[in-house]
Amino acid sequence: MSRGRRRGSPDTRAVVLAAARELFAGQGFAGTTIRAIAARAEVDPALVHHYFGSKDDLFLAALALPVDPRQVLAPALAGGSDGAGERLLRTFVSVWDDPDHQAALIAVARLALDPQAGDRLLRDGFLPVVLQPVGAALGLDRPELRMPLVMSQLVGLIVTRYLLRVEPVASMSPEELVAAYAPVLQRFLTGDVDPPPVPA
């Protein structure tokens, strides 16, 4: 380990996380390297890998999410694209409705909609790290088109139900949310979302 760099210590994790948050928010996921985070935290890059694993893992840890969305989503992906809209929505709602998680998720959502950090965190972070792998796992055609469409409806649902608490959406039961939104998500995942061909 280089001279002048911190060795592993009780506060090393916190220092690395703080450095990661600053760089991900300021430069985006793609523009941030483990090496740059290690330099900012004054630790060896190997130590960052040792504590946090991959850059994806570190990104999710830096967001301070109460759950790892990749683990939570895994069961919903197991059944393939048929019915995936409903399974994804049920998973999404069960996590967001959980009183143990909601305050932390709202804090992340507020941060993601902050003009100073938001475009980077969602567009350059959450989309490639969490949502695009969902599209790949479901075997979608053109996940690079379909997952941003899914994101647009889920972001709208987060804002409407959890941030602004617009009724009746804020009080709808999971079954009511599934009836309203699962067909929308399923259409974005597997339906026809292309304009008709222009006549020659």
Next chain:
Amino acid sequence: MSRGRRRGSPDTRAVVLAAARELFAGQGFAGTTIRAIAARAEVDPALVHHYFGSKDDLFLAALALPVDPRQVLAPALAGGSDGAGERLLRTFVSVWDDPDHQAALIAVARLALDPQAGDRLLRDGFLPVVLQPVGAALGLDRPELRMPLVMSQLVGLIVTRYLLRVEPVASMSPEELVAAYAPVLQRFLTGDVDPPPVPA
């Protein structure tokens, strides 16, 4: 006019608008009266009506929208609920894509998503003043359920396309947006959005 209150003057409009913005943001649309705005601005309530018309009109003026959404939406409402999803979406996109309007609209959207003001402006203001009358004009059954669903998708589209500029949504043509989103809006306006009945 009462003593100590401002008479109509070149800056009266600006003073009234500033007072309206403060009160709408702090207390919401429903919780704000013309009388309270007049008191804050130190003018006669009749002068506020004279300059700005109804409370709805004053609310929209206070938002500093580059267009009056009620006027812009009127042609889209003329044809009734058939095809209204596509007409509303085309109107929405044409206004938001207009380079003369976009910066001002983004500023309003940022304000509406601000935790200090946002729930009031959208939920207690824009929804009853603009969106619920759309539902009534289209003759929807249960507009109080359907228009918040429409709002949830439009808010998600605003965040994804205009605030975060997530590709490919940010660069999609109006025809591509119509193909992706008009069926969603139409379903929220007139489709089946109810859960199946629970067996007795």
